[in-house]
Amino acid sequence: MKYALLVHQSQESFVQRDPAATAAAGRAYGEALIAAGVFVAGAGLDSPQVATTVSVRDGKRHVQDGPSAETKEFLAGLAIIDVPNLDVALEWAARHPAASRAKIEVRPLLGSLFATAPKA
Amino acid sequence: MSEAAAHTAIEALIRESYGRLVAYLAARSGDIAGAEDALSDALVAALQRWPIDGVPFKPEAWLLQVARNRRIDAARRRKVREEFAPIVRQLTEEAQGVAMNQQSFPDERLKLLFVCGHPAIDPAARTPLMLQTVLGLDAARIASAFLSSPEAMSQRLVRAKTKIRDSVIPFSVPEPTEWPERVEFVLDAIYAAYTTGWDSINEADTTRRSLAAEAIQLGRTLVQLMPEEPEARGLLALMLHCEARSAARTTAAGEFVPLDRQDTTRWERSMMAEAEEQLRLAAADATRDGRRMGEGRGREMRFGRYQLEAAIQSIHAHRAETGVIDWAQIALLYEGLVRIAPRIGLLVGRAVALVEAVSPERGLAALDEISDQRVTTYQPYWAARAHILSRLGRNEEAQSAFERASSLTEDPALKNHLLRRAAEIAEKR
Numbered sequence: 175m176k177y178a179l180l181v182h183q184s185q186e187s188f189v190q191r192d193p194a195a196t197a198a199a200g201r202a203y204g205e206a207l208i209a210a211g212v213f214v215a216g217a218g219l220d221s222p223q224v225a226t227t228v229s230v231r232d233g234k235r236h237v238q239d240g241p242s243a244e245t246k247e248f249l250a251g252l253a254i255i256d257v258p259n260l261d262v263a264l265e266w267a268a269r270h271p272a273a274s275r276a277k278i279e280v281r282p283l284l285g286s287l288f289a290t291a292p293k294a
Numbered sequence: 295m296s297e298a299a300a301h302t303a304i305e306a307l308i309r310e311s312y313g314r315l316v317a318y319l320a321a322r323s324g325d326i327a328g329a330e331d332a333l334s335d336a337l338v339a340a341l342q343r344w345p346i347d348g349v350p351f352k353p354e355a356w357l358l359q360v361a362r363n364r365r366i367d368a369a370r371r372r373k374v375r376e377e378f379a380p381i382v383r384q385l386t387e388e389a390q391g392v393a394m395n396q397q398s399f400p401d402e403r404l405k406l407l408f409v410c411g412h413p414a415i416d417p418a419a420r421t422p423l424m425l426q427t428v429l430g431l432d433a434a435r436i437a438s439a440f441l442s443s444p445e446a447m448s449q450r451l452v453r454a455k456t457k458i459r460d461s462v463i464p465f466s467v468p469e470p471t472e473w474p475e476r477v478e479f480v481l482d483a484i485y486a487a488y489t490t491g492w493d494s495i496n497e498a499d500t501t502r503r504s505l506a507a508e509a510i511q512l513g514r515t516l517v518q519l520m521p522e523e524p525e526a527r528g529l530l531a532l533m534l535h536c537e538a539r540s541a542a543r544t545t546a547a548g549e550f551v552p553l554d555r556q557d558t559t560r561w562e563r564s565m566m567a568e569a570e571e572q573l574r575l576a577a578a579d580a581t582r583d584g585r586r587m588g589e590g591r592g593r594e595m596r597f598g599r600y601q602l603e604a605a606i607q608s609i610h611a612h613r614a615e616t617g618v619i620d621w622a623q624i625a626l627l628y629e630g631l632v633r634i635a636p637r638i639g640l641l642v643g644r645a646v647a648l649v650e651a652v653s654p655e656r657g658l659a660a661l662d663e664i665s666d667q668r669v670t671t672y673q674p675y676w677a678a679r680a681h682i683l684s685r686l687g688r689n690e691e692a693q694s695a696f697e698r699a700s701s702l703t704e705d706p707a708l709k710n711h712l713l714r715r716a717a718e719i720a721e722k723r
Contacts, residue, residue: 175462177461258462258464259462259463259464260414260461260462260463260464261463264414280461281461282460282461282462
């Protein structure tokens with residue numbers, strides 16, 4: 175079963191972070207995921223201030239500066255892991271370096287149930 | 295075989311084995327709703343076949359076999375054979391194993407209880423989910439006990455089951471590190487079922503009353519499934535002690551009677567004895583485990599909330615023999631409880647115990663120390679305050695506190711009792 179670990183972080187916490195330490199902790203976590211054989215994909219995201227939002231309405235493309243919605247918390251990173259069940263996913267979420275200052279939302283991926291999805 | 299006889303056999307089977315059948319099927323598929331559907335299909339098939347063929351030699355295995363076939367059909371309908379092939383294969387093997395084996399099928403109800411009480415499940419859905427899946431109560435009845443509409447309750451249950459299936463919450467017994475917390479969720483959900491039934495002392499309200507009986511049944515099942523968990527025994531003892539007094543809580547005229555003035559001859563002796571026995575076994579387990587774990591931490595953990603609350607009820611129960619209440623002991627137990635979790639109900643209980651064990655002044659001071667904002671609308675707080683103030687002769691304040699308490703309860707018997715106390719004080723003034 176594949177799960178997305180979505181890191182929801184507040185602006186304050188994002189500003190206060192130490193980039194070097196954050197990067198080191200992120201690398202270590204990624205290596206731990208790979209070593210455990212559960213890593214599928216993952217990346218940190220840049221600030222929502224540099225986001226651009228696209229939509230198509232009535233066949234017309236709309237491009238807008240900024241994130242889709244201005245919220246106190248925003249998506250700061252994501253990882254996709256492949257583990258047997260939710261309890262194991264929650265364990266990995268708790269080990270995420272951002273878990274102590276941000277929130278990690280755990281959501282199953284629908285793709286793994288599609289008949290056409292690539293075999294795990 | 296007559297249709298009536300087949301019906302009786304099926305009804306008995308549902309009463310006896312519903313939870314075990316659902317648990318067995320769900321533990322293998324991870325899908326509670328699917329298991330329930332497959333089982334209802336199997337029961338329909340039994341209603342058609344058994345009057346003609348007779349009740350099979352192993353009726354439970356027969357039902358599981360049919361339910362398994364229904365699940366395979368359902369899987370085929372979803373046209374995702376590759377994905378489901380391993381599950382189908384496993385189900386086939388296991389159902390055959392059950393059918394061939396002389397032994398009964400494994401009891402997976404504990405795993406089901408842990409899934410229902412999983413932290414990822416909406417807390418408001420945990421108790422209803424247990425009642426429905428483990429005891430087989432229907433959603434309409436659960437809804438009426440929880441003062442919710444049947445539609446809203448059904449939706450809540452469906453949402454919880456979908457979450458269990460789609461996010462793959464494992465059907466397993468938790469690791470030792472998570473055990474205390476996870477057990478607590480299960481115990482709390484069962485106790486919530488009990489207090490939902492107990493809050494109302496209105497005799498006419500039979501749905502809620504019988505939910506208390508179901509909760510006790512669930513408590514007994516839990517003790518059976520985890521005989522070495524002292525808190526499970528503590529919870530059962532607590533519910534039994536409270537339930538033993540249900541007849542004495544109101545007079546024949548329907549008037550509320552406070553615990554320390556109840557007629558002890560109306561207490562149910564067999565329930566009290568069962569409660570005392572459970573508490574004794576829990577204490578033996580907790581002490582043994584405390585020693586095994588060595589340090590004080592383990593010990594503290596094993597003597598949990600439910601054993602302490604049951605111990606308080608046990609002291610009240612002793613009044614039936616001795617005619618007195620050991621308030622000093624009760625105050626001590628409340629100290630322990632408040633240290634585990636300073637819940638508002640416990641803080642109020644502690645204050646009342648201190649009135650009797652030390653002095654009304656000490657009790658009032660304990661009430662004043664409660665900083666929780668919820669006291670403004672918490673009925674027991676105002677009833678306790680009124681009681682203490684009247685003991686101190688502060689009649690004007692006592693009267694208004696009784697009136698305030700009466701306005702915070704829905705229970706007509708309790709409301710009348712509190713208003714009567716207010717009126718008595720008004721006469722004195």
